[in-house]
Amino acid sequence: xxxxxxxxxxxxxxxxxxxxxxxxxxxxxxxxxxxxxxxxxxxxxxxxxxxxxxxxxxxxxxxxxxxxxxxxxxxxxxxxxxxxxxxxxxxxxxxxxxxxxxxxxxxxxxxxxxxxxxxxxxxxxxxxxxxxxxxxxxxxxxxxxxxxxxxxxxxxxxxxxxxxxxxxxxxxxxxxxxxxxxxxxxxxxxxxxxxxxxxxxxxxxxxxxxxxxxxxxxxxxxxxxxxxxxxxxxxxxxxxxxxxxxxxxxxxxxxxxxxxxxx
Amino acid sequence: xxxxxxxxxxxxxxxxxxxxxxxxxxxxxxxxxxxxxxxxxxxxxxxxxxxxxxxxxxxxxxxxxxxxxxxxxxxxxxxxxxxxxxxxxxxxxxxxxxxxxxxxxxxxxxxxxxxxxxxxxxxxxxxxxxxxxxxxxxxxxxxxxxxxxxxxxxxxxxxxxxxxxxxxxxxxxxxxxxxxxxxxxxxxxxxxxxxxxxxxxxxxxxxxxxxxxxxxxxxxxxxxxxxxxxxxxxxxxxxxxxxxxxxxxxxxxxxxxxxxxxxxxxxxxxxxxxxxxxxxxxxxxxxxxxxxxxxxxxxxxxxxxxxxxxxxxxxxxxxxxxxxxxxxxxxxxxxxxxxxxxxxxxxxxxxxxxxxxxx
Amino acid sequence: xxxxxxxxxxxxxxxxxxxxxxxxxxxxxxxxxxxxxxxxxxxxxxxxxxxxxxxxxxxxxxxxxxxxxxxxxxxxxxxxxxxxxxxxxxxxxxxxxxxxxxxxxxxxxxxxxxxxxxxxxxxxxxxxxxxxxxxxxxxxxxxxxxxxxxxxxxxxxxxxxxxxxxxxxxxxxxxxxxxxxxxxxxxxxxxxxxxxxxxxxxxxxxxxxxxxxxxxxxxxxxxxxxxxxxxxxxxxxxxxxxxxxxxxxxxxxxxxxxxxxxxxxxxxxxxxxx
Numbered sequence: 001x002x003x004x005x006x007x008x009x010x011x012x013x014x015x016x017x018x019x020x021x022x023x024x025x026x027x028x029x030x031x032x033x034x035x036x037x038x039x040x041x042x043x044x045x046x047x048x049x050x051x052x053x054x055x056x057x058x059x060x061x062x063x064x065x066x067x068x069x070x071x072x073x074x075x076x077x078x079x080x081x082x083x084x085x086x087x088x089x090x091x092x093x094x095x096x097x098x099x100x101x102x103x104x105x106x107x108x109x110x111x112x113x114x115x116x117x118x119x120x121x122x123x124x125x126x127x128x129x130x131x132x133x134x135x136x137x138x139x140x141x142x143x144x145x146x147x148x149x150x151x152x153x154x155x156x157x158x159x160x161x162x163x164x165x166x167x168x169x170x171x172x173x174x175x176x177x178x179x180x181x182x183x184x185x186x187x188x189x190x191x192x193x194x195x196x197x198x199x200x201x202x203x204x205x206x207x208x209x210x211x212x213x214x215x216x217x218x219x220x221x222x223x224x225x226x227x228x229x230x231x232x233x234x235x236x237x238x239x240x241x242x243x244x245x246x247x248x249x250x251x252x253x254x255x256x257x258x259x260x261x262x263x
Numbered sequence: 264x265x266x267x268x269x270x271x272x273x274x275x276x277x278x279x280x281x282x283x284x285x286x287x288x289x290x291x292x293x294x295x296x297x298x299x300x301x302x303x304x305x306x307x308x309x310x311x312x313x314x315x316x317x318x319x320x321x322x323x324x325x326x327x328x329x330x331x332x333x334x335x336x337x338x339x340x341x342x343x344x345x346x347x348x349x350x351x352x353x354x355x356x357x358x359x360x361x362x363x364x365x366x367x368x369x370x371x372x373x374x375x376x377x378x379x380x381x382x383x384x385x386x387x388x389x390x391x392x393x394x395x396x397x398x399x400x401x402x403x404x405x406x407x408x409x410x411x412x413x414x415x416x417x418x419x420x421x422x423x424x425x426x427x428x429x430x431x432x433x434x435x436x437x438x439x440x441x442x443x444x445x446x447x448x449x450x451x452x453x454x455x456x457x458x459x460x461x462x463x464x465x466x467x468x469x470x471x472x473x474x475x476x477x478x479x480x481x482x483x484x485x486x487x488x489x490x491x492x493x494x495x496x497x498x499x500x501x502x503x504x505x506x507x508x509x510x511x512x513x514x515x516x517x518x519x520x521x522x523x524x525x526x527x528x529x530x531x532x533x534x535x536x537x538x539x540x541x542x543x544x545x546x547x548x549x550x551x552x553x554x555x556x557x558x559x560x561x562x563x564x565x566x567x568x569x570x571x572x573x574x575x576x577x578x579x580x581x582x583x584x585x586x587x588x589x590x591x592x593x594x595x596x597x598x599x600x601x602x603x604x605x606x607x608x609x610x611x612x613x614x615x616x617x618x619x620x621x622x
Numbered sequence: 623x624x625x626x627x628x629x630x631x632x633x634x635x636x637x638x639x640x641x642x643x644x645x646x647x648x649x650x651x652x653x654x655x656x657x658x659x660x661x662x663x664x665x666x667x668x669x670x671x672x673x674x675x676x677x678x679x680x681x682x683x684x685x686x687x688x689x690x691x692x693x694x695x696x697x698x699x700x701x702x703x704x705x706x707x708x709x710x711x712x713x714x715x716x717x718x719x720x721x722x723x724x725x726x727x728x729x730x731x732x733x734x735x736x737x738x739x740x741x742x743x744x745x746x747x748x749x750x751x752x753x754x755x756x757x758x759x760x761x762x763x764x765x766x767x768x769x770x771x772x773x774x775x776x777x778x779x780x781x782x783x784x785x786x787x788x789x790x791x792x793x794x795x796x797x798x799x800x801x802x803x804x805x806x807x808x809x810x811x812x813x814x815x816x817x818x819x820x821x822x823x824x825x826x827x828x829x830x831x832x833x834x835x836x837x838x839x840x841x842x843x844x845x846x847x848x849x850x851x852x853x854x855x856x857x858x859x860x861x862x863x864x865x866x867x868x869x870x871x872x873x874x875x876x877x878x879x880x881x882x883x884x885x886x887x888x889x890x891x892x893x894x895x896x
Binding site: 015019085104108109114118135186204237 | 631727732
């Protein structure tokens with residue numbers, strides 16, 4: 001019994017550790033004072049002003065589009081790559097997985113700088129360079145999520161389907177796809193999360209006038225964060241909470257439903 | 264059977280390609296500076312009232328691509344990397360001097376900027392230190408570097424000397440500037456050297472002083488200092504005069520002083536880089552910034568000393584007489600401006616700075 | 623579809639690797655091995671031998687090791703507790719640890735700055751309780767604290783993932799054969815979660831070794847890590863060659879430590895992050 005309550009306390013402490021700063025930020029978003037440590041009463045002003053601030057909203061849209069596009073593209077390339085790699089012989093597999101590990105093992109800062117050095121040589125920095133960079137560091141996360149699902153696939157079911165006259169595409173959709181779908185999904189989510197949270201790589205590869213929320217916050221860190229940023233983060237956090245709850249519910253409880261929708 | 268799989272592959276790569284193409288299109292819109300109606304501007308962070316940008320865009324139909332940086336050194340990197348062609352930039356005197364010297368700057372056609380007449384001649388004279396013929400720059404804001412201190416926590420009789428920053432009593436309460444040249448002002452002036460010295464032994468001597476001071480330092484901050492002082496996390500901070508004025512507005516216990524040994528005066532100015540493809544738009548923007556109402560908006564937002572005479576004259580006497588914002592002539596004359604240092608000296612400074620930080 | 627055709631699917635990715643992974647590294651190598659005037663030199667690579675840079679690297683290594691060890695110590699028992707809860711939806715656990723990442727990490731670290739400051743929230747609370755205030759902001763301790771906070775999920779998730787793969791009947795069988803809790807732990811649980819531990823260590827150690835933002839925010843400019851030196855060489859000093867040289871050294875360090883880790887574990891492939 002003691003052991004049980006001890007472990008409960010331990011868990012609560014860890015969650016407190018993880019969520020305390022978030023609570024602080026949420027509280028600050030309602031704080032009617034520019035100062036970060038004094039409580040000036042409850043207000044919803046920052047939420048109102050947030051939607052009128054063109055700079056913040058445009059940074060928000062930039063962030064959103066970079067996150068979505070890069071996650072989508074990297075999911076497509078990554079899933080295909082995982083399928084391809086799983087069909088490779090041992091040596092090819094090792095080489096490809098080794099190369100996949102490079103962006104993961106490399107320091108963010110080194111990845112960012114090396115991409116910047118490359119881009120600067122051939123083109124102007126802009127939105128597309130940020131996108132290319134994000135896709136580059138996102139693909140490995142997708143592959144790492146899809147590969148284990150592919151490895152766990154019963155090889156012979158697929159071949160049996162072919163023997164019974166199914167087209168490869170049909171067999172793929174009916175047999176392989178449903179099994180790797182959770183991996184593809186979590187790969188996509190992971191890519192989105194990493195993309196959203198990235199600072200270093202965006203910082204080095206972005207062009208003039210392009211700001212994601214991260215780079216915007218970085219410039220504001222010095223001069224004081226605009227309280228609207230707390231409001232925006234709170235909204236984002238709540239949306240993520242809802243979204244993830246929804247996805248969790250759907251992808252786990254009803255894997256069958258997804259299958260139907262695909263068709 | 265074969266065909267379907269190959270088709271799938273083709274389709275997939277098509278999707279990928281089109282996605283890339285799409286993103287490429289997006290970038291063209293964002294980064295092209297050649298369009299007659301976009302202006303790529305580089306400025307310090309939070310150094311312009313955001314509404315000024317929107318109203319300029321509305322009034323002229325010119326789209327502004329606005330990019331921010333933190334330190335002049337960072338600005339130099341961004342500017343010279345060549346990854347982005349800027350049409351207009353603002354930075355501090357010594358960096359402008361360097362850029363002029365390296366041939367990055369175009370002369371300004373002042374006749375196209377009617378409101379330039381609002382700029383006080385006094386500050387154009389000061390600008391001659393880095394732009395001897397007044398042909399490359401338009402001053403934007405200026406000020407000094409000094410000590411912002413909390414009257415309740417610091418002995419006010421002692422803050423008139425830089426020595427107080429070495430006083431053991433204030434251990435863990437001192438904030439220094441997180442920038443090489445600004446931090447070196449203090450030991451240089453304390454030792455009676457020029458802030459522009461490139462003499463290795465003087466530099467080393469200054470480093471020794473900073474190293475000795477480091478245990479007393481709470482943090483090396485850039486512009487966070489003002490906020491930290493407002494919430495009384497520290498008792499003294501080395502800051503720009505404008506930051507001090509801003510902090511004083513939020514906490515009346517704060518005061519600002521430029522120590523008697525002298526300090527540094529700085530002028531941030533606009534210039535048109537050679538990469539500018541759109542000179543008439545750049546001139547329109549500069550003219551806009553010099554206009555009294557706009558300059559006033561900017562002053563209210565940035566709260567640094569403005570060289571714009573029309574704005575100064577329209578201010579409350581209370582603000583005009585605020586010596587934190589508008590330093591007296593004696594103070595300014597006791598200050599030295601930065602001049603630019605060659606690559607060798609710059610990298611020697613950077614190295615000493617790293618040495619201090621790693622200690 | 624034969625295996626051969628399926629391999630073709632990796633085609634776009636191969637092109638991508640060559641274009642955006644291999645080529646950039648070649649660029650960095652080029653800068654690292656050439657002077658400003660383009661002639662070959664080893665001096666930038668040797669730049670790591672400079673006492674200042676060496677000190678920064680050693681400090682980074684120290685803090686990264688501390689961070690990794692603390693993360694491991696915190697995560698392992700937590701993973702066991704979570705495992706013991708028998709949560710049906712494992713992804714719910716994942717979700718709890720990933721969710722904080724949806725709030726910008728700089729803001730979260732900034733929140734810690736407010737919490738830990740001299741006059742911060744934690745010290746206010748401590749004073750209310752009549753306790754001494756803590757002064758850890760702007761010290762290496764604060765940097766480790768921030769890194770642990772930032773990277774903890776990357777340790778917990780792989781360990782938890784490997785733990786839920788241990789089948790209950792294996793443990794029961796061991797117990798039936800007379801193994802006590804200690805033996806079960808050391809002979810079954812630990813060896814079977816080794817792959818998770820290894821990927822956790824990788825996921826924490828590498829970013830901790832190379833981070834520069836956390837030390838910027840919680841170190842108050844007083845903690846100089848190798849990441850800061852590299853960032854400053856590029857952004858402040860326009861010393862791109864030196865920055866590239868040091869990046870290469872850092873890369874070698876990372877690869878070497880990973881090779882070391884991998885040599886101590888046979889089966890790492892396939893332990894996904896979540």
